Amino acid sequence: MSALNIKKGSTSHSAYDLRDSHSEVEESHTLAVIVENEPGVLARVIGLFSGRGYNIDSLTVAEVDHTGHRSRITIVTRGTPAVVDQIEAQLSRMVPVYEVHDLTAEGPCVQRELALIKVSGRGEPRIEALRLAEIFRASVVDSTLDSFVFEMTGTPAKIDAFAELMRPLGLKEIARTGVAAMSRGA
Amino acid sequence: MTRQMTGARMVVQALKDQGVDVVFGYPGGAVLPIYDEIFQQNDIRHILVRHEQGAVHMAEGYARSTGKVGVALVTSGPGATNAVTGLTDALMDSIPIVVLTGQVPTFMIGTDGFQEADTVGITRPCTKMNWLVKDTAKLSETIHQAFHVAKAGRPGPVLVDIPKDVQFANAEYTRPEKARTDHYAPRVKGDIDRITRLVELMETAERPILYTGGGVINSGRGASQLLRELADATDFPVTSTLMGLGAYPASGKNWLGMLGMHGLYEANLAMHGCDLMINIGARFDDRITGRVKDFSPRSKKAHIDIDPSSINKVIHVDIPILGDVGHVLEDLLKIWKARGRKVNREALSKWWAQIGEWKKVNCLAYAPSDKTIKPQYALQRLEALTRGRNRYITTEVGQHQMWAAQYLGFDEPNRWMTSGGLGTMGYGLPASIGVQVAHPDALVINVAGEASWLMNMQEMGTAMQFRAPVKQFILNNERLGMVRQWQELLHGERYSSSWSESLPDFVKLAEAFGCKGIQCTDPKDLDEAIQEMLAYDGPVIFDCRVEKHENCFPMIPSGKPHNEMLLSADAEAFKSGAVLV
Numbered sequence: 001m002s003a004l005n006i007k008k009g010s011t012s013h014s015a016y017d018l019r020d021s022h023s024e025v026e027e028s029h030t031l032a033v034i035v036e037n038e039p040g041v042l043a044r045v046i047g048l049f050s051g052r053g054y055n056i057d058s059l060t061v062a063e064v065d066h067t068g069h070r071s072r073i074t075i076v077t078r079g080t081p082a083v084v085d086q087i088e089a090q091l092s093r094m095v096p097v098y099e100v101h102d103l104t105a106e107g108p109c110v111q112r113e114l115a116l117i118k119v120s121g122r123g124e125p126r127i128e129a130l131r132l133a134e135i136f137r138a139s140v141v142d143s144t145l146d147s148f149v150f151e152m153t154g155t156p157a158k159i160d161a162f163a164e165l166m167r168p169l170g171l172k173e174i175a176r177t178g179v180a181a182m183s184r185g186a
Numbered sequence: 187m188t189r190q191m192t193g194a195r196m197v198v199q200a201l202k203d204q205g206v207d208v209v210f211g212y213p214g215g216a217v218l219p220i221y222d223e224i225f226q227q228n229d230i231r232h233i234l235v236r237h238e239q240g241a242v243h244m245a246e247g248y249a250r251s252t253g254k255v256g257v258a259l260v261t262s263g264p265g266a267t268n269a270v271t272g273l274t275d276a277l278m279d280s281i282p283i284v285v286l287t288g289q290v291p292t293f294m295i296g297t298d299g300f301q302e303a304d305t306v307g308i309t310r311p312c313t314k315m316n317w318l319v320k321d322t323a324k325l326s327e328t329i330h331q332a333f334h335v336a337k338a339g340r341p342g343p344v345l346v347d348i349p350k351d352v353q354f355a356n357a358e359y360t361r362p363e364k365a366r367t368d369h370y371a372p373r374v375k376g377d378i379d380r381i382t383r384l385v386e387l388m389e390t391a392e393r394p395i396l397y398t399g400g401g402v403i404n405s406g407r408g409a410s411q412l413l414r415e416l417a418d419a420t421d422f423p424v425t426s427t428l429m430g431l432g433a434y435p436a437s438g439k440n441w442l443g444m445l446g447m448h449g450l451y452e453a454n455l456a457m458h459g460c461d462l463m464i465n466i467g468a469r470f471d472d473r474i475t476g477r478v479k480d481f482s483p484r485s486k487k488a489h490i491d492i493d494p495s496s497i498n499k500v501i502h503v504d505i506p507i508l509g510d511v512g513h514v515l516e517d518l519l520k521i522w523k524a525r526g527r528k529v530n531r532e533a534l535s536k537w538w539a540q541i542g543e544w545k546k547v548n549c550l551a552y553a554p555s556d557k558t559i560k561p562q563y564a565l566q567r568l569e570a571l572t573r574g575r576n577r578y579i580t581t582e583v584g585q586h587q588m589w590a591a592q593y594l595g596f597d598e599p600n601r602w603m604t605s606g607g608l609g610t611m612g613y614g615l616p617a618s619i620g621v622q623v624a625h626p627d628a629l630v631i632n633v634a635g636e637a638s639w640l641m642n643m644q645e646m647g648t649a650m651q652f653r654a655p656v657k658q659f660i661l662n663n664e665r666l667g668m669v670r671q672w673q674e675l676l677h678g679e680r681y682s683s684s685w686s687e688s689l690p691d692f693v694k695l696a697e698a699f700g701c702k703g704i705q706c707t708d709p710k711d712l713d714e715a716i717q718e719m720l721a722y723d724g725p726v727i728f729d730c731r732v733e734k735h736e737n738c739f740p741m742i743p744s745g746k747p748h749n750e751m752l753l754s755a756d757a758e759a760f761k762s763g764a765v766l767v
Contacts, residue, residue: 022502036369039318044310051311082498089495095315095335095370 022082028057029084029104030076030111030181036096037063037071044094045073054079054087058113058156060178070098074181076156101183108184114177115159120147121170129169136162147172193322194219194353197286200329202229203362206257208248208623209233210241214261215301216288219353233623233652236644238265240616242272242343243642245283247620249276250603251578253406255336256283256620262290263301266347267308271610273343274312278607279429280404282341284332285313291351292320305347314342320349322357330365339372340493341404372492376509376517384464384488384505385522391462392533393485393540394422397445397474400429400606401467401491401511403599409512410599413466414438416519420529423541425453427468428591428606436595442541446474447742448588451549451751452541454740457482458748459540465489467511470500471607472744480747490514549740550592551756559709561586561661561732565593565633568659571716576628578621580604582614582638585667585738590633612641615658619645622654629657629720636662636729637686646699649725657719658727663734664689671737675752692729701725 035041042061049056058076063069077087084102092100103109117138119129122145129148133140138152152162156179163174191199197220201209208231213221224232235241238260245256260269266287276283290299306318315335319325325348332344388394396417402409410433417424417440424434425445434441443450445457457463463485468474470489475481481501488505489497497506507514522528552562579594580603581587587604596602603621605613618632632639639660649656669684696703702722706715706729719726739754 040306040310040316043307047311082502086495086499089497089499093340093372093493093495098369 024080026078026080027084027104028076028078029102030074030109030179031088031091032099032101032103032181033073033075033091033097034064034099035071035073036098037069038096041071041096042073044096045075045091048090048094049075049077049087052090054083058178060180074179076179103181103183106183109181110184111155111179111181112153113156113159113179114151114153115163116141116175117150117152117163117166117171118147118173119150119166119170120172122146125169129166132162132165132169138162189359190356191359192219192223192354192356193325193348194223196322196326196357196359197329197348197353198223198227198230199359200326200362201257204255204330204333206230206255209257209259210235210244210248210620211259212238212241212261212265214265214288216262216290216350217259217265217286217348217353219350220259220286220288220348232259233619233648235616236647237642238268239271239612240619240642240645240648242269242276242283242285243610243613243616244620244623244645244648245285246272246276246279246281246613247580247603247617248624249281249283249620250617251600251621252624253600254282255333256281257286258283259286261288261301262305263303265301266303266305269345270309270312271608273309273345275605275608275610275613276343277312277314279605280341280400281343282336283343284329284336285343285345286329287345287347288353289318289347289349292349293351295349305345309345312343313345316345316347318347318349319352322352322355325352325357327360327365330360330362331367334365334367335370338367338370340401373508374492374510374513376490376507376514378517378521380505380507381514381517382521384507385518385525387462387486387488387505388420388422388464388522389525389528390530392530393456393460393537394420394462394464394534395456395460396422396424396434396464396466397426397457397468398424398430398433398466399427399468402430402433403467405467405511407599409433409467409510409515412512412515412519416515419519419527420522421534421538422464422529423456423538425449425457427471427474428604430468431591431602432596432599435597437597444591446471447476447744448592448738448740449742450592451547451740451753451757452544454742454748454751455544456541460485463487465491465503466515467491469493469496472500475500476742477745477747482748547753547757549753549757552736552754553756555733556709558733559706559712559730561589561663561736562593563709564661564712564730564732565589567712568631568633568716569594571713571720572629572631576625577601578603578618578625578628578630580614580617580621580630580632582632582634583609583611584635584638585671585736586633586635586638586661588668588738589661594633611638613638615639615642615656616645616648618656618658619649619652619654622649622656623652630655631657631659634658634660635667636660636664636689636692637666640690643695646701646725646727650700653724655722655724655726658725659719660692660727660729661732662689662692662729663732663736665734667736668738670735674735674737675741676743692727696727699725699727701727703727703729705729705731707731
């Protein structure tokens, strides 16, 4: 490991040049990939991950520039530093890929995910669920006498934490969008 | 001026505008409109193959021997799936080809129509890029882009899938210069600071080596010229992968021979012992590195490659240089010269003395025989009788391929066509036809094993129909030789399914195709038989009956480092008891 021992993935440091690329420790990285918005591109990107045995923990994609036909794919992946570098290189050589950013390596970034969480129950657990939702700043987007659907945005860890708390209170269903991420600053 | 035309005509027009003079293909329902257009013109020659795999390998042979893009045209469904092996082969070996496939009409896609297959889905992992064109207005631009992508950066296969209704419909033709291609422009110039750092290492290196690969050949003639200049000016030794043979001449004074699993002793030991390794357009393939953790343990490594994913994929390098070999070598030489053309002459002469010691091992020695034809002897005679000629060699895959790489010498790039990355048995015969079509007057020889050769032997029909006088030099040991060798050395001599029974009589087979068949069983007759093959004006199937149990040495068994090489019992070192260094 590097002398300064700055953990890669830290949001307060850029440790890109300090990390040890021989390390066998797996790290989580968030990649932003700007691609041509045309049929088959997503399949090509996903096929790279499955074909070469890379991990996908989360993946989101949507068009971000209609006139320029650009889509942005956000991928959260895991691997040793050498594997993450290889993923970045493999992505960047693809013909319909314009840009690849390793947001984790490039510096601080914000990560947000949206989740819909259905909780059912009556009585005290129902009240507790609503109370916790307020603390987590989740909003109620659907309600019946014995259920709520909460909507919340936040980091994946925040959503994990909320879902975990809802489990004993009657968690029924959860839908998550996957992570959208962007570097901080200009 | 706007030009309206049908999609089918657009295909032919786009091919013409891309400078295509020959297409290898096979018609079928979904490409009939294109074939109708081909019928009505004379600029593009169509070579009718016997199987779509053959078409793609021919396009590869054409591309590799000319440096141009090879083109294949096949129908939907089975036509496309039969092309998959060729596409994968071209992807692994970075060969620029464009494969055009027919597809069922757009309104039938997804209905499991007759001869429908998800061609772009199936071929996505085995193409550099592929397109399904659903709108005739985009067809010509897509084809132009396909040619650009096939050639630019690290070359590779691309595929354009064209539904039949798109071929019938009318739209405006887009000329090549109007097609948008700037969105794919891989960087060709290397980073000057890194090149300078490499030059600094070159100036002091005591045991340098140039490890060259197919990237030098793909970079064009100029790159091979620059490599020669570099090697000659610095006096650094040169070795090459299977893919790079001919970039530096086999007759050159700095040539160590091929490296790798069946590479030469001196080449592998020099790789293992060097202190500066300069990888020029190679990719640290597992057949080269052997056991990764013991690969060239004491060297600084530089890697010049146009593909960012090749760098640090297998071997961590100290100086990565992303760029085209030709461009980088040009800058490298310029900087090296500007800094005073320095090398460590004294250390270099010691290094060459050491290499000289390794050469004395004579690793390609084999026990000669006057009763049976040794495969090595057959290739030595073929070499002796054809070396000076305008010669192109293709091979199949296996022992004969390695022997050909060891015993034939290549003084020019683009003269050696072999399936390296994918190891496709059945490659050589169709590839030889593709080469011959591109070079009608040249001597084109496919060095084959009988088992590989049978995999695509139907293409002899193509050779006959189009008068391609390809010479099929088959080293017939009635065995799957390389499989047999591994079973002998690594699987307790249990020869599971590694011999061929019921082989055809190759001479009669030649007669059945209408070409010439020659069989040779006696080493004394070999020269005369080869001369007969060379003299014949037409395709020849040469059945060279060779020793059945010959092994290919040197050999680095899978997963072993370079210095744990197996040598033939006939190599000098073996006699002195120094088999493993």
